[in-house]
Amino acid sequence: LRNEESMRRKLHNTIQELKGNIRVFCRVRPLLGEEKEASTSLPLSFPDCDDKNEIELVQSSENALGKSTSKSFPFKFDRVFAPDSSQDAVFDDVSQLIQSALDGYPVCIFAYGQTGSGKTHTMQGPDTISASDMDADILGIIPRAVKQIYENTGKLAERGWEYTLEGQFLEIYNETLQDLLAPTGRGDKQASDKQAKLDIYQDNDGHTRVKNLTMVKVDSAERVHWLLARAAENRTVAATNCNERSSRSHSVFTLFLHGKNTLTGESSTGVLNLIDLAGSERLSNSGSSGDRLKETQAINKSLACLGDVIAALAKGNRHIPYRNSKLTHLLQESLGAGNSKTLMFVCVNPSPGSTQESLCSLQFATKVNSCQIGTARRQAA
Ligand code: ADP
Ligand code: MG
Numbered sequence: 001l002r003n004e005e006s007m008r009r010k011l012h013n014t015i016q017e018l019k020g021n022i023r024v025f026c027r028v029r030p031l032l033g034e035e036k037e038a039s040t041s042l043p044l045s046f047p048d049c050d051d052k053n054e055i056e057l058v059q060s061s062e063n064a065l066g067k068s069t070s071k072s073f074p075f076k077f078d079r080v081f082a083p084d085s086s087q088d089a090v091f092d093d094v095s096q097l098i099q100s101a102l103d104g105y106p107v108c109i110f111a112y113g114q115t116g117s118g119k120t121h122t123m124q125g126p127d128t129i130s131a132s133d134m135d136a137d138i139l140g141i142i143p144r145a146v147k148q149i150y151e152n153t154g155k156l157a158e159r160g161w162e163y164t165l166e167g168q169f170l171e172i173y174n175e176t177l178q179d180l181l182a183p184t185g186r187g188d189k190q191a192s193d194k195q196a197k198l199d200i201y202q203d204n205d206g207h208t209r210v211k212n213l214t215m216v217k218v219d220s221a222e223r224v225h226w227l228l229a230r231a232a233e234n235r236t237v238a239a240t241n242c243n244e245r246s247s248r249s250h251s252v253f254t255l256f257l258h259g260k261n262t263l264t265g266e267s268s269t270g271v272l273n274l275i276d277l278a279g280s281e282r283l284s285n286s287g288s289s290g291d292r293l294k295e296t297q298a299i300n301k302s303l304a305c306l307g308d309v310i311a312a313l314a315k316g317n318r319h320i321p322y323r324n325s326k327l328t329h330l331l332q333e334s335l336g337a338g339n340s341k342t343l344m345f346v347c348v349n350p351s352p353g354s355t356q357e358s359l360c361s362l363q364f365a366t367k368v369n370s371c372q373i374g375t376a377r378r379q380a381a
Pocket of ligand 1: 115
């Protein structure tokens with residue numbers, strides 16, 4: 001059994017590397033409520049029904065003479081999820097990477113897209129989940145991942161593996177870190193003082209850590225509900241309009257998976273990062289000033305920096321510009337380790353009014369998709 005388990009780990013990793021250590025999935029959400037009546041024809045279509053990896057965007061515009069012209073942009077990703085795709089179907093394609101984290105690899109899963117395109121729905125599901133929702137269809141990747149990890153650690157225990165799981169959850173707003181798992185308390189002076197001192201540093205073993213950040217032992221699959229509830233509460237404390245605030249910040253959920261095999265003495269540490277990025281929409285240049293302008297600049301800079309880091313890794317550059325943003329600095333270890341695995345969801349709002357933003361998102365995703373890191377790149381060369 002022991003040999004079989006080592007073999008399974010090796011084979012699983014080989015398959016993951018062949019699929020590429022950077023993958024891009026596109027997910028288009030359904031039209032909601034009023035959007036349905038307002039939209040007669042969609043700017044998006046899904047040409048290839050078999051491979052489920054193509055999407056085409058049509059941009060229509062009227063010229064000065066009132067004649068309408070349209071231009072089509074075809075895109076291809078590792079996987080395209082049409083609006084009718086369930087959370088279950090999406091997770092099906094993600095679960096292999098969760099297994100990689102259990103096997104001791106660093107994994108990053110990002111959700112990218114404009115506000116309202118379905119990032120939070122994909123990563124988390126509804127804002128508040130009760131324990132009785134554990135099997136509900138609406139759950140997103142975070143609760144499903146934790147559940148899968150618990151099911152698998154049970155099986156691995158038969159082969160001598162014991163796991164301890166620790167979680168952290170933070171938000172990056174205007175390049176400052178906020179602890180989403182800190183003890184809550186409105187107007188609590190001490191709590192807000194502590195928030196100010198979060199700092200990214202390298203520990204003695206070279207691991208990226210955050211000073212003063214709350215680490216929570218995740219000792220049951222249900223614990224994730226407590227964790228998400230506390231994060232939601234901390235978000236409301238931090239902002240009067242917490243929906244708006246959370247769309248302007250990156251939220252990073254990190255699970256450390258420490259495994260030890262009591263039979264063989266082997267050990268492994270995997271890291272699973274699930275990241276709900278800030279809305280990628282660009283504000284029109286006119287009319288944005290003050291705080292809004294500062295926010296937008298911080299978001300643009302950090303999203304661009306994420307793209308730069310991925311591109312630099314893919315090219316095998318000596319210098320990787322992790323330090324150019326808090327997000328990439330925080331994720332340095334998970335993105336750059338030789339065996340790390342990255343998946344980016346590009347989330348798309350299908351409404352005709354969002355065509356321009358959708359085009360930008362798909363173009364950003366295409367740039368990421370053209371990157372290959374690690375073994376897959378060497379084999380392709
Ligand atoms: P974002 O986090 O990108 O701003 P949300 O995840 O909050 O977007 O999604 C915006 C709205 O669309 C929410 O009301 C959400 O419930 C709904 N939604 C998003 N994706 C889906 C989907 N695949 N199916 C049904 N509703 C969805
Ligand atoms: Mg959101």
